[in-house]
Amino acid sequence: MVYAGIDLGGTNIAVGIVNESGKILSQCSTPTRPERPYQEVAQDMIVCIEKALRQAGCTVESLHSIGIGIPGIADAKTGRIIFCTNLGWRDIPLREELQKSINKPVFIDNDATVAGYAESVSGVSRGCDTSVFLTLGTGVGAGIIFNGRPWNGAHGVGGEIGHMTLAVNGVPCTCGNNGCVERYCSATAIIRMARQSCMAYPDSAILKKAGSIDDIDAKAVIDAAKEGDKIALRIFHRYCDFLAMAINNITAMLDPEMIVLGGGVSRAGTFLTDTVKEYTPRYLMYKTMPSPKIEIAQLGNEAGIIGAGLLGLLVKKQ
Numbered sequence: 239m240v241y242a243g244i245d246l247g248g249t250n251i252a253v254g255i256v257n258e259s260g261k262i263l264s265q266c267s268t269p270t271r272p273e274r275p276y277q278e279v280a281q282d283m284i285v286c287i288e289k290a291l292r293q294a295g296c297t298v299e300s301l302h303s304i305g306i307g308i309p310g311i312a313d314a315k316t317g318r319i320i321f322c323t324n325l326g327w328r329d330i331p332l333r334e335e336l337q338k339s340i341n342k343p344v345f346i347d348n349d350a351t352v353a354g355y356a357e358s359v360s361g362v363s364r365g366c367d368t369s370v371f372l373t374l375g376t377g378v379g380a381g382i383i384f385n386g387r388p389w390n391g392a393h394g395v396g397g398e399i400g401h402m403t404l405a406v407n408g409v410p411c412t413c414g415n416n417g418c419v420e421r422y423c424s425a426t427a428i429i430r431m432a433r434q435s436c437m438a439y440p441d442s443a444i445l446k447k448a449g450s451i452d453d454i455d456a457k458a459v460i461d462a463a464k465e466g467d468k469i470a471l472r473i474f475h476r477y478c479d480f481l482a483m484a485i486n487n488i489t490a491m492l493d494p495e496m497i498v499l500g501g502g503v504s505r506a507g508t509f510l511t512d513t514v515k516e517y518t519p520r521y522l523m524y525k526t527m528p529s530p531k532i533e534i535a536q537l538g539n540e541a542g543i544i545g546a547g548l549l550g551l552l553v554k555k556q
Contacts, residue, residue: 239302242287243547246308248324253286255294256547260360264293272325280335303343303550307352307542311394317344345549351397352545354381355388357498359548361536366495370488374503378420422480425456425502431473432459443467460506478513486521489530500535507534
């Protein structure tokens with residue numbers, strides 16, 4: 239049996255056929271064009287699944303299930319999308335729509351959750367019973383794995399670590415609250431701090447790399463920090479300090495074996511993990527006991543397809 243995994247984003251639909259080991263056998267993608275009716279987006283998913291099956295030399299009969307990772311929240315029981323901001327979707331019967339064309343089980347979960355699950359099956363956290371995956375991008379997404387299975391709580395929002403409060407009356411967040419983790423631990427946070435600093439210190443190497451304040455991105459800041467620019471280093475260390483605080487909060491609540499860092503900021507590699515590891519012990523309560531390993535994700539963009547596909551494997555193992 240094989241599994242179809244769909245990474246549904248605001249820009250692209252990426253579909254892969256996955257085996258039980260988490261290996262992608264074939265892939266197909268198409269633009270999402272979310273301004274269209276959801277029925278048309280769902281039909282493009284079906285077309286991609288059928289094309290990927292043919293490329294893998296498989297048939298619909300050999301397909302066990304379809305799994306989808308979405309940038310939002312779904313009801314696991316009904317298969318309806320509760321909300322998906324990037325697509326403008328609210329209360330969408332996605333499972334029902336897909337099963338009109340391919341009558342196979344359909345499983346839907348958050349994109350960060352399925353990426354974390356993929357890392358636990360065939361990535362850096364393979365062999366860990368408990369791990370937490372953090373995507374450090376425009377925001378902060380998270381996937382919590384308990385006893386080898388994704389966990390997102392009673393109402394589907396258990397992995398929203400990016401919206402835990404890190405600073406009382408802090409920076410306003412897009413969710414409507416203030417001081418959320420993602421306002422301090424995302425690539426967006428690095429950009430905000432860099433723009434503020436470069437207004438006061440225009441000679442920073444950050445501006446030389448970016449070209450202008452408006453063009454500053456997290457990579458320019460991290461590259462300047464690696465080269466020893468004092469302003470960039472100050473921003474980067476402040477960022478890593480906030481991330482260490484967030485990791486302490488996760489550790490105090492969940493005590494995972496591993497924290498896995500993904501997303502754009504994670505491309506900094508050991509420059510990031512070494513600095514975060516330097517700050518983390520300051521916040522841990524049980525300083526003499528083991529703490530989670532902090533590692534960089536291995537699967538990259540394929541994690542969404544692999545994790546989504548293997549959602550069906552979870553049910554098969556029950």
